Amino acid sequence: MNVMSKAIEPGRPGEGPPSAGQIEAVRKLPDNAKPNFPAVTRRLSSEIYFGEERYRLEQERAFRRLPLAIAPSAMLAPGTYVCRNGYGVPIIVTRDKQGEAHAFLNACRHRGSRLVQDEDAKKAGLFVCPYHAWSYDLAGKLRGVPREEVFEPLDKQALGLVELKSEERGGIIWVKIDKDADDDFSHVSDELISDLDALGVADMYLFAHRRHDVAGNWKLILDTFLEGYHVIRLHANTLGNRFEDTVTQVDRLGSHLRQTSGRPKFTRVLAEERAHSIDLIRRAVTFVYTLVPNCALIVSQDYVNLLVFSPQGPARTLVDNFMLTNRDPADDEKLRDKWQRSLDLTDGQAFPEDFFASAECQVGLSSGAAPDVYLGGLETAMIVYHDLLDEILGQGAAA
Incomplete structure (x- = not known):
């Protein structure tokens, strides 16, 4: 791995194919104009977001055991x-x-x-x-x-x-943060690494690192990156007009998740035309990866955000946002200005809206007013994630 190597220029066709898994996920998407939204209702106990025993179990079985x-x-x-x-x-x-x-x-x-x-x-x-x-x-x-x-x-x-x-x-x-941990890193699955390598994450450049202190449970914050239901609603005045309700393809990559959804006006024909190039595919779909237990990697057209949610207690989380770009920001002033505007929009406006919503949920759920959290067909990745986390913790699946 050479962190100093030059990354692929964004938007240049033929500079690298998507992984087989990425292509398969894209081909499963319907045209945005012909969605068939799943109608499901699942429940999660709200106690998982504020209970001391649940928090202790997460620390012991997830954070201290997993890479x-x-x-x-x-x-x-x-x-x-x-x-x-x-x-x-x-x-x-x-x-x-x-x-x-x-x-x-x-x-x-x-x-x-x-x-x-x-x-x-x-x-x-x-x-x-x-x-x-x-x-x-x-x-x-x-x-x-x-x-x-x-x-x-x-x-x-x-x-x-x-x-x-x-x-x-x-x-x-x-x-592995436990000094006595074993050297088993099979949790870092080959399927996930294949996708990250196709995206070229190892050759990206650090554009910015920002930290936020949020008065909410780490899973409440992660949940906002596991569903698109809120995007055109919570972010109506920031970036909501850049998205639309779409069907999301959710896949497990070993113990991690990939969400794939079409950008506005996505069609399967468009996807096939761009299937040879990861950079062109990134202009047609959005990939969001959940690195279990506590990270989200959001793939934009020529940069990614790696968000790390570090729990400080049941109701407080530190969020580190690492913005990584496809090219060295020092090489192109226009691109640098463009990425700065993106940072101002995401880290300065949209992410704080997510954090605000999570903190407000924390207050309401901790009051006991809502004993269950309800999930619908635009929140299917949340269902998969919480079932997966329950597997790790040795708990029962969501109701």
Whole structure:
């Protein structure tokens, strides 16, 4: 993986095919003018959004057992690091000078002090503890101990930073945050990685990183990216006029989800004409991926948003929005201005509308006024996701 490689130019035909799964999903869509919306009614217990026991179970069986999408590959150039604190476990993610990514507990082996606090990527040759100045390199090795003679002989090889199990696939750095976790990364399914590779996520560029603090359960926020029912309604004054109610094809990619829906005026003929090029397909459909348990990857025409929802308690969530572009923003001022307008619209207006709705739901559901949440035919991905999460937690499926 070369995070510095040049990405495919958006809209240039023939520069890369979609995955077989992406093409199959697109071919299952009806013309937007001929929808056949499914009529279903499913219920979820509202307790899953505020119950302390449910929250504890999610932390134990999902967040501490599964590989989590900690950061996009584009965030780290060789010789850089970033601090990630969203899961109650202090983590440093690094890319050494050879280009290999690592994840460590952000704690000095001397007295446990955090080494760094930066949430944006920084260049560094060494981490120097601010307390007693023990130093470590980007591969986690202990390199320096001031006044080392005042200690009995130290085994520096055994006193490196505690490394967490990690893998870099599909343009994402996946980490198991439990230091005693096994090295099973089969959760990061080949089907998902095939799609991310077709999109070229590993070769994208980090345009922006924004963080939001939302007074809502993490699943309530994720739910807004699992259905299109709200889009032309909640976002009526922002981006709602760019979408229309459509049938969504929902597919499981191992333990993850792909939603595929037609953009306005989508037809199957149009899809077949563009089936040879992922960039042209992205102009005809919207792909949204749910990286279980807690991320959404939203695919636009020449950029993607990776949204990471980090629960801080049953009713508080940190949301990190990573906007990744197909080309280096430094190469083209017009494209840079266009992407900035997109960022202002999404992160500045539409996403806050989603967060507002989630916080309002949190208040209402926590009051006990609605013991059940009802899901209809435009929310089928929510049904699939919550059943999948229940499988992971060992709970019963939605009613």
